[in-house]
Amino acid sequence: MxxxxxxxxxxxxxxxxxxxxxxxxxxxxxxxxxxxxxxxxxxxxxxxxxxxxxxxxxxxxxxxxxxxxxxxxxxxxxxxxxxxxxxxxxxxxxxxxxxxGSKYTTIGQLGKATDTFDSSGKVTEERPYHQITKEDLENVLQKFTGSIMQVPPIYSALKKDGQRLSTLVKRGEVVEAKPARPVIVYSLSLRKFKPPLFTLDVECGGGFYVRSLVNDIGRELSSCASVQELTRTKQxxxxxxxxxxxxxxxxxxxxxxxxxxxxxxxxxxxxxxxxxxxxxxxxxxxxxxx
Structure with missing residues (x-):
């Protein structure tokens, strides 16, 4: 026993x-x-x-x-x-x-916008991008470095009445974007440019949305863009x-x-x-x- x-x-x-x-x-x-x-x-x-x-x-x-x-x-x-x-x-x-503070590497795609600002969403717009050069993109990046104002994406963890905006949108409710808020980008550089794809390295403060950044870059280039891949390399x-x-x-x-x-x-x-x-x-x- x-x-x-x-x-x-x-x-x-x-x-x-x-x-x-x-x-x-x-x-x-x-x-x-x-x-x-x-x-x-x-x-x-x-x-x-x-x-x-x-x-x-x-x-x-x-x-x-x-x-x-x-x-x-x-x-x-x-x-x-x-x-x-x-x-x-x-x-x-x-x-x-x-x-x-965090660092990210992201691959963006020119000429295609989605409702989520990344590849998981529905395509909402397609625009020409062949006219965009590497120099054009590098010049635009300077506008998104330092203290900037950024509108967060609707598909996000931000909340309205205690519920995430992304949850409300998925239910079919009409959701307005949150107002632009101050964020900071310590560094932003172009690693690779092979249209329609481009790769960025981003170092930013808290509350920053890389998806919004890529979307805004597309608009600034008189086209559109969305995130294809996103990796947080440092937090x-x-x-x-x-x-x-x-x-x-x-x-x-x-x-x-x-x-x-x-x-x-x-x-x-x-x-x-x-x-x-x-x-x-x-x-x-x-x-x-x-």
Missing amino acids: AGMMRGPLLDTVRNKTVATKLFSLSGLFAVHKPKGPTSADVLNHLQAKLLEEAGLPKPRRKTKNHILKIGHGGILDSAATGVLVVGIGKGTKMLSGMLA GPFTLEEHALYEDKWTIDEIAQSLKHCMLLLSVEPSRKKLKTELSEEHTVSCEDK
Whole structure:
């Protein structure tokens, strides 16, 4: 009888040890968000994997009393990929203050506009683009660098009466665009120009929409444009190449190691970002859907 009890008993002790380690995790780390799922989907999947590893039940979807405290530092569109910064434990309180700047690489397509400003939407307009040169595009980019005013897209996470604009639009309700608001672009450069496609590198402050940028660039060129691909390559101090954990590394031990590295990184980040944030203190807002 003692031999029969040994296996289940050991499993129970092991699960308690793993669960204790899971709930001791605290801080910020980064994961890779793939194309397809929403940012919330990624968090739910991450949480489920960690709870399963610790031998704990998955939380019921609609309950707010999650047994594992977890959050992210800025929504990425379901069609976008890249760095998604995650806060776990007390790290959830650090998300808004640490992540005011991001870098993106985006591929835009000239001559085609959509209702969502990206490839996931319905085509609303097609216009000629063959007359646009590389020099034309580079000259236009200068107008979108620095402190600028930007109208957010209707398909976004911004809310009206407590509901996301994108949700209201999908229901068929008439939704007006939010008024233009101040945002900041630290740098904007053309990496590749092969009409109708062009590739941009963007470094911006919080609340900035790359989809709106590409749409506005198309208008400024007397044509139209939409985002074909969007990748967040950096958020705060976390880069896609160095810090983002892919799904095969979404384990308690891997995250514990990542937290140690990332929290050391954060300790030197504020001084490095100081000059940039001072440029636009009045423009700093929480990260939004890009």
